[in-house]
Amino acid sequence: MVEAGWIAVSLSGALERGAAAGAIVDGRELALWRDSAGAAHVWEDRCPHRGMRLSFGFVRGDRLGCLYHGWQFDGAGQCRSIPAHPDLEVPATIKAATFAATEACGLVWTSLEGEAPLALALDAAETTPVRSLYLDAPLGAAIAALTAAEIPAFSGGGDAKPHLAPLAGAKDAWTLTVGGDRLIVAGQSVDAGHSALHLVILGAPSTYAGAGQKHFARWAAQFRLAAESPKGAAMKEAA
Amino acid sequence: MGERVRFVFRGRLDPESFSAFARQRAARLALGVEFGLASRTACEVTVRGEAPLVDAFDMACSLGPLDCIVIDVERGPAA
Numbered sequence: 247m248v249e250a251g252w253i254a255v256s257l258s259g260a261l262e263r264g265a266a267a268g269a270i271v272d273g274r275e276l277a278l279w280r281d282s283a284g285a286a287h288v289w290e291d292r293c294p295h296r297g298m299r300l301s302f303g304f305v306r307g308d309r310l311g312c313l314y315h316g317w318q319f320d321g322a323g324q325c326r327s328i329p330a331h332p333d334l335e336v337p338a339t340i341k342a343a344t345f346a347a348t349e350a351c352g353l354v355w356t357s358l359e360g361e362a363p364l365a366l367a368l369d370a371a372e373t374t375p376v377r378s379l380y381l382d383a384p385l386g387a388a389i390a391a392l393t394a395a396e397i398p399a400f401s402g403g404g405d406a407k408p409h410l411a412p413l414a415g416a417k418d419a420w421t422l423t424v425g426g427d428r429l430i431v432a433g434q435s436v437d438a439g440h441s442a443l444h445l446v447i448l449g450a451p452s453t454y455a456g457a458g459q460k461h462f463a464r465w466a467a468q469f470r471l472a473a474e475s476p477k478g479a480a481m482k483e484a485a
Numbered sequence: 486m487g488e489r490v491r492f493v494f495r496g497r498l499d500p501e502s503f504s505a506f507a508r509q510r511a512a513r514l515a516l517g518v519e520f521g522l523a524s525r526t527a528c529e530v531t532v533r534g535e536a537p538l539v540d541a542f543d544m545a546c547s548l549g550p551l552d553c554i555v556i557d558v559e560r561g562p563a564a
Binding site for chain 1: 512
């Protein structure tokens with residue numbers, strides 16, 4: 247059962263204008279899409295017509311069209327056009343199920359239970375995206391591994407020992423401080439055995455773009471090996 | 486407004502489940518709906534609305550809910 251709270255489902259940069267993609271949160275299938283004006287939307291991944299995944303759909307301006315029969319839905323989820331019946335006044339009862347969606351700190355967030363606007367307890371003037379890491383491990387195991395992980399800092403200064411702290415205002419999100427660097431680690435529980443971590447550096451692209459991103463992206467790939475198979479990673483290290 | 490169409494869905498049905506499913510689909514398609522005979526082998530449903538939406542209702546109920554198998558659909562104008 248999904249608890250109330252804002253959950254990160256994608257890096258903002260990973261959801262391009264005019265594109266649609268799928269995401270899963272605690273087994274619930276979602277369609278993410280970005281309209282031509284740049285607004286991100288999070289909907290139930292099911293067309294009300296015949297159940298086709300809307301994440302396979304196409305964006306036309308401010309509408310999402312279903313790939314199956316081309317039914318088009320506006321930003322509020324209301325069906326506006328049925329190609330097979332162009333003269334039909336589509337009733338208001340035909341609409342896609344939508345969820346609250348917003349963007350902050352370089353991430354797309356959604357609230358599946360509907361609640362107050364997202365208010366993250368941090369001040370982030372600029373952020374630099376790293377990557378989304380998809381793991382064959384439950385979110386709890388991923389975070390436990392993260393807590394014990396050795397994380398090399400990119401910037402000097404500060405405390406070299408990584409420090410993970412819950413990020414107030416969002417569900418399953420933390421700030422990670424290591425050396426002079428600070429990151430957001432936003433968790434997404436996909437299902438009982440899979441999860442995602444969306445990584446964003448709390449710092450300007452002028453400082454972190456390129457080398458900084460690669461630094462943490464390489465670390466993340468190695469971290470995933472350890473998080474998915476702690477025993478295997480230890481054996482590899484011992485070899 | 487629109488047309489009034491009588492359907493009889495025949496097959497292996499759970500009348501309660503099928504009726505609930507048909508009611509929900511009719512509501513989604515903004516159709517007026519009335520139910521007649523309902524048994525484990527047939528469910529009679531009369532809908533009223535725009536022709537394309539009645540057609541969509543026909544298609545939606547021709548598969549029915551998970552616990553029903555619709556084998557035949559009889560359709561005609563309602564009295």
